[in-house]
Structures are given as structure tokens and as C-alpha cells.
Amino acid sequence: MADQTLRQWLLTDTPTSRRHAKLSAIYQGWLSFRGNTMAMIGLWILIGLVGIAAFAPILSPHNPFVQDLGNRLAPLGTESHILGTDSLGRDILSRLIYGSRITLYIVALVALIAPIVGLLVGTVSGYAGGWVDVVLMRITDIFLAFPRLVLALAFVAALGAGIENAVLAISLTAWPPYARIARAETLTIRAADYISAIQLQGAGAMRIITRHIWPLCVSSLIVRVTLDMAGIILAAAGLGFLGLGAQPPSPEWGAMISEGRRFILDHWWVATMPGLAIFTVSLAFNLLGDGLRDVLDPKGGE
Amino acid sequence: MDTLLDVEDLWVRFPSRQGVFDAVRGVSFTLGRERLGIVGESGSGKSMTGRAILRLIRPPGIVEAKQVSLGGVDLMQKTEKEMRAVRGQRISMVMQDPKFSLNPVMTIGDQIIEAYRQHNRASYAQAYAKALEMLEAVSIRDADRVMRAYPHEMSGGMGQRIMIAMMLIPNPEILIADEPTSALDVSVQRQVLDIMDKLVKTRGMGLIFISHDLNLVADFCDRVLIMYAGRIVEICKADKLNEAKHPYTRGLLNSLPRLDTPRDHLEVLKRDPAWSEAPSVSGRL
Amino acid sequence: MLDIDALNVWFGSGRDRVDAVKGATFTVARGESFGLVGESGSGKSTILRAISGLAPHWSGGMVVDGTPLTKVRPKAFYKTVQMVFQDPYASLHPRHSVDQVLGETLHLHGFGDIDARVVKLLDDVGLGQKFRFRYPHQLSGGQRQRVAIARALAPEPELLLLDEPTSALDVSVQAEILNLLVDLRRDRGLTYVMVSHDLSVVGHMCERLAVMQNGAIVEIMGVETLRKMEAKHPYSQSLLAASV
Numbered sequence: 097m098a099d100q101t102l103r104q105w106l107l108t109d110t111p112t113s114r115r116h117a118k119l120s121a122i123y124q125g126w127l128s129f130r131g132n133t134m135a136m137i138g139l140w141i142l143i144g145l146v147g148i149a150a151f152a153p154i155l156s157p158h159n160p161f162v163q164d165l166g167n168r169l170a171p172l173g174t175e176s177h178i179l180g181t182d183s184l185g186r187d188i189l190s191r192l193i194y195g196s197r198i199t200l201y202i203v204a205l206v207a208l209i210a211p212i213v214g215l216l217v218g219t220v221s222g223y224a225g226g227w228v229d230v231v232l233m234r235i236t237d238i239f240l241a242f243p244r245l246v247l248a249l250a251f252v253a254a255l256g257a258g259i260e261n262a263v264l265a266i267s268l269t270a271w272p273p274y275a276r277i278a279r280a281e282t283l284t285i286r287a288a289d290y291i292s293a294i295q296l297q298g299a300g301a302m303r304i305i306t307r308h309i310w311p312l313c314v315s316s317l318i319v320r321v322t323l324d325m326a327g328i329i330l331a332a333a334g335l336g337f338l339g340l341g342a343q344p345p346s347p348e349w350g351a352m353i354s355e356g357r358r359f360i361l362d363h364w365w366v367a368t369m370p371g372l373a374i375f376t377v378s379l380a381f382n383l384l385g386d387g388l389r390d391v392l393d394p395k396g397g398e
Numbered sequence: 399m400d401t402l403l404d405v406e407d408l409w410v411r412f413p414s415r416q417g418v419f420d421a422v423r424g425v426s427f428t429l430g431r432e433r434l435g436i437v438g439e440s441g442s443g444k445s446m447t448g449r450a451i452l453r454l455i456r457p458p459g460i461v462e463a464k465q466v467s468l469g470g471v472d473l474m475q476k477t478e479k480e481m482r483a484v485r486g487q488r489i490s491m492v493m494q495d496p497k498f499s500l501n502p503v504m505t506i507g508d509q510i511i512e513a514y515r516q517h518n519r520a521s522y523a524q525a526y527a528k529a530l531e532m533l534e535a536v537s538i539r540d541a542d543r544v545m546r547a548y549p550h551e552m553s554g555g556m557g558q559r560i561m562i563a564m565m566l567i568p569n570p571e572i573l574i575a576d577e578p579t580s581a582l583d584v585s586v587q588r589q590v591l592d593i594m595d596k597l598v599k600t601r602g603m604g605l606i607f608i609s610h611d612l613n614l615v616a617d618f619c620d621r622v623l624i625m626y627a628g629r630i631v632e633i634c635k636a637d638k639l640n641e642a643k644h645p646y647t648r649g650l651l652n653s654l655p656r657l658d659t660p661r662d663h664l665e666v667l668k669r670d671p672a673w674s675e676a677p678s679v680s681g682r683l
Numbered sequence: 684m685l686d687i688d689a690l691n692v693w694f695g696s697g698r699d700r701v702d703a704v705k706g707a708t709f710t711v712a713r714g715e716s717f718g719l720v721g722e723s724g725s726g727k728s729t730i731l732r733a734i735s736g737l738a739p740h741w742s743g744g745m746v747v748d749g750t751p752l753t754k755v756r757p758k759a760f761y762k763t764v765q766m767v768f769q770d771p772y773a774s775l776h777p778r779h780s781v782d783q784v785l786g787e788t789l790h791l792h793g794f795g796d797i798d799a800r801v802v803k804l805l806d807d808v809g810l811g812q813k814f815r816f817r818y819p820h821q822l823s824g825g826q827r828q829r830v831a832i833a834r835a836l837a838p839e840p841e842l843l844l845l846d847e848p849t850s851a852l853d854v855s856v857q858a859e860i861l862n863l864l865v866d867l868r869r870d871r872g873l874t875y876v877m878v879s880h881d882l883s884v885v886g887h888m889c890e891r892l893a894v895m896q897n898g899a900i901v902e903i904m905g906v907e908t909l910r911k912m913e914a915k916h917p918y919s920q921s922l923l924a925a926s927v
Binding site for chain 2: 722723855857884887888910926
């Protein structure tokens, strides 16, 4: 009998081992994701972003910090400065490339802190019920009530300006919605027969939450996080714009828009180029999130 | 008996990553002013047949037939806009769970009145009176109270009777009932069936009754089509069901536990691939 | 094996309290198969949930194998009593393979030779090895129910609670599952308490049965009485009449 091709092996309905089953599930999820063109565009943009950030020193034509006051506010298409220069003569393209590292840094930190805290709080709250639920949800409400910028200002006042403090401020205000989602999902899942069944095997709360509830909550959280990334980037850019985030001369995209604000009438590219960069990355995250939801949404089939 | 509906060689296909799946394969039958039962297990294509007649199957599903004629006019040739005049108006459908077919945020009265005014020019007062009349026709006693109530306040049996009332308002020629009593308790089932029976007879309608319950269908209908794997494998008169010849039908009958014939083990249906490969038996008269 | 005495089960409290089961009393002998029939809302499934420990508010007496049941069930209880749920599409975790489901169950009960036992369990319920690593969405309704039965059998229980195990299945599949349950009971000496709304299924599977209406048991009869249609209580009679 001829050997099955790898593709057939992965598409099988009768897996022969644990590894086979897992790989098959991942492959089929990938195929259905790949069918969504918009999502693939989003994915490629983000892969490009990671690539640019990783290879910044190689890709960037100039040093992003070197000033050239004689060549301030050079327009688009100037020789050796494709995207022009800013008010201090620094090459905008190089600053955008290096700024992608900062953007990724912010995204990674927030994506690590906020959904995980939200998942923990939400699932424990939803599963335990009773006063645990009430207390945790009131704590969530308190954090939800904090306006992000005011909190960032408070942090800056207390701890000094800087990107880490901005990220902290954003994360602290970003986790409550994830807690709410996780709790809502947990309440639905908790009533299911398969949870009753495992309770009848003597499983404790920890095992049920981590091995039975988390795998089901994670999909909707992942989707929500990618869709929120656009907002996170904009929030960081907003803080940068206000001078509360990354400090000069750091090439953070929001700070670049702020610096370029004064010249927007005559030298529009100084503010617009970083704006376009933020727009592209936000759009990419949105498209990716949409595609992921189609793949991971349990109602759409596994 | 005149023919209300003539279905010839109906196919319903669903393309998927693993190839094309044929849910209904060459089904043909005619429906007169009678009660026709379509029986099959899950995956037999019985529900798909009902939906295909009403052209309710959306892409990527593909529906093909030599003809699906209502009163001589082929429904397959009609545009979507023309089908809207057929659905509900000339052919109505009652589905399994009234919880999912009734709008939960409108009162029952509003829904019935809306349904009526969609198909008839009438003032609100006229429609209200007609709605009361319909509710009484389905043996709902407290019609005024029911008009003001919301669907979730109704029991399953009442909800289903309300659905039947709504579906019969436009005076359709054919009613397709897809598992209308499967979600109901045994005692309520009989009630709902009696009402459907009475209404169908008095209005001279044709009824297509789709179910998985062979005995129920045999009890209620005049003719029974048995479907397996998208094909019709046997047709018989309801009262002659016990004399059914096809091994699948016999297998289904024998695998049911019966109070009057206790057995140690139930007979397990051995599926013969020949059943799905054989051509569909035609139910056209 | 099972002794239920004046069992009351309720949900909610105060004004919103709903009494699902009122004063239910019956006994099931070891090795017997006992049926609970009634319409929806009669409380039959609630009794099973109360016995298995899934209903929080109950009063009255429940004795399993000589031991009275308390509010919190000890681990040993789950080695004696197990349950098979109604909806095969909801009783298996969508992200766990069959192997994980059975393996986790065996692990929780402290068995060592998990691989060997998983293989044997799958054979006992009539599923072969090729089903071991499938996910629920790759299984049919009947196959899922077999996995659920295997899961219930994993801790080697003595009392099996069956909540309408075949009502979500096709007629032909129902026959296979009922035959499987009959064989398992005979081979392992199990005691069954089976809930169903279908009198002919109960007539086939059970030796004695209780008819429930609105939370109360109105009659307990042997299966012969059922077959001869000699029910005494008017509700039982109407239920019988409607089912035939």
C-alpha cells in the first residue's frame, strides 16, 4: 500500500496516537484559518512587523538617534531619506523601524499580563460562585472604573515617566473585560454535563478550572486580545503623545506623532508616517483577530 | 385525488473540504390532499428534503431537481422574490422547537397579527379578531390572555399549537411539519397531532410529516416514505407498515423495544451498503 | 443497594423555592434494574442528581450500600456510584480526546495501569482501539455514549445511574446501546437506576419501576404489571395509554 501523503495523514478522522491527534487538530485549524484571506493579510503584516523589529539594525538605513539639523523636515522622497526627516533631522523611516520594537514590547507585555490576570480572576470567580464571586467581581468593577489616562498620570507622578509605567497603567485597566468574559464563559461551561461528569470522578476545583474550563475559555480570550491589541497600541501611542510613555529620544510611534504635531500643516509627513504605521498594525491585529475567531469559535465547529 | 406537490429527482449536495456530500439523492414523490409521512434516522436527509422544497437551503448547499411543482408551477424556476410569496403563503413549515421559532421579545398577539398582516390587507382590529379565531381553532381556551403573553411563558405544547396557528393563518395549501412533536411530552403530543389532523382535514390541505418516530408516523399519516442515506428505500400505506418488505424498515421495526413482546436482546440493524447504493424508490403516483 | 426515604430536593430558597422532588421513597436491591418514569418536570432526573451528589439542597434519607449519604461525598462514593448522562453531545469535553477522558478518570481514582485499562474499557463497550485518540466531534452520537459508559465503568462501580441514556440517539443506535447495557449488567452484576420518558425502553430494561408526577412518586410497580397495562394509579394509566 502506498504511503499516505503528509496531508492525508493530518486530515484523518481516525488519529492513531496522542501526537497524531494534536497535530491533526492544529493542521485542520490552520487550514480553515488559511482560507480567510483577510486574516492571512493580517498575519503577514504582523510577521513583517516581527521581522522588522528583529532585523532593525540591518534594515534601518540610518541611526534613529543621529540628528542632522541642517537637514530638518526634509520631504518624502529626499535622497537617502525616503520618508523624510523630522524636526531634528532624524530619518523617519529608521525611527519607524526601531519604533516597531517598542510597539512589540508594549504589545507583548500587555498581552501577557492583562488576559492572564483576567482569566484567573474570571474563572475562579465564575466557578466558585458565592461570596468569592461577589468580592472578585467588585474588585474587577473598581479597576474597570479607573480611567486609563488618569491612572497613567498617577503612575508617572509616583514612579516617573517611562514606557514600563505606561504599560503597567494600560495593563491594570485592560484586564477587567477579560475577567468578565472568562467569568461569563465559566458560568456557561459550569452547567455542562461534562463538568458534572468529572465532578463525579472526584475532581477538585483546581483540576476542573485548569484542565477543563481554561481550554475552553482560552479561545475567546485569544480572539479578544488580538482585537484589543489595536486599542492597546493606540492607548500607548496616546500616552506617548501626552509625554507619559516612552520618553525622547525614544522613537515610539505615538511620541513621534506628538513631535510632528506642530508641523502638520507644512510638513505633514512627520506626523502622518507614524500614524500610518499605527493604523497598519492595528488593522493587522483586527484582521488576525477576526480570522482567529472564525477558527477558534466553538460554535463554528472545531 | 388531485396532486398538490410533485417532486421529481430532488438532489441536495453540500461541498466540503473532503469532497461533495449528498444529503438527498434522487427523491421523488407526489403529495395530494393527504398526510404523507417521511421517516428516517438522523442523516437520512428527511429534514433537508422539507427545506429543499421551500428553497430554504443556502449556499454552499446546492439543490437540483427535475421539478418541484406546486399546482403545476415549478418552484425551482422561481426567483428568491417569487419564493417569498410561496413560503408561508402557499407552503408553511412548523418546526421542532417553538422556543426557537417564536420571537422571544414580542408578545404572541403581536407576532400572530404581524404574520397575518404580512399576507392580508387588514386593520389592526381585524387582524386581532382573526388571531383570536386562529387561537381558538387550535383549542387554546384563554385566547385573550395568550395574546398578551410572551413565548417563554408558554409550555411546549401551547407554543407548538401557537406555531401551528400562525403557520395556518395565510391558508396555505401544504403544511410541512418537521419533527413537530419531538420536543413534547407524550400526553401533549397526542393533543397537538389531533389539532393538526383536524385543521388539515377541514381545510383540505396536504401535510408532510417528517419524523424519526416510525410508529408515530404510521399512526398519524396515510402514506409513509422511509428514507435512508438520502434515498427513499420504501413506501407503504400507513396501516400496512407491519407488512413492510425492505430490510431497513423491518430492521427499524424490530429494533424498537415493545411492551407487548419482551425480548432479551433487541435486534440490531445490520446496515447493508446496497441500501444506499440502490436507486431511490419513487413516491410519485 | 439503594434506599431512598422521604427524599425532598429543592432549588432556590424562600419565595423562589421550587420543590423538584417531594417525599420520594423507594428501594433498589443489589443487581436489580429499577426504572423511574414520568414526563418532563416530574423530578425523575433530579432524583438521580441528588443521589450522585449534584443537587445541593436535599433532605431525607439516602443510603447506598449500607452507608447513609452526607452533604459532601467521600471519594470512595464515586467508586461505588457512577452516572451516564442523557445528551451524548454534551457529556464529553469538546477538547479532550477519548484517551484523555478515560485516562483522567482512571488517574483520579488512583489506578496505576492506565494504558491497559483504557484499552480494556474501550473493548468492553464495543469500541475498538481506533477510537482511542479521537475527539468527540469525530464520533457519532452512539459512539460518544459508549465513551460515556466506559467513563462511568472506569472506577468499577456497583451502582450505575442512567439518565435517559438513549433518548438523544437514533432508534437503531438505541438498540445497540440498550443491548450493551443489558450485557454489562449481566457480566458485572451491576445495579441500575434508569430514568426514561419512554415506557417501552423501561419495560425492556427494568424489573421494577416508579411512576412520577410533579415531583412525587405516584406508583411503584413491577414490569409485568406494566406489560399487562394493569397500572393502578390514574396518572400511570393515562401515561400508559398515551404511550401505546
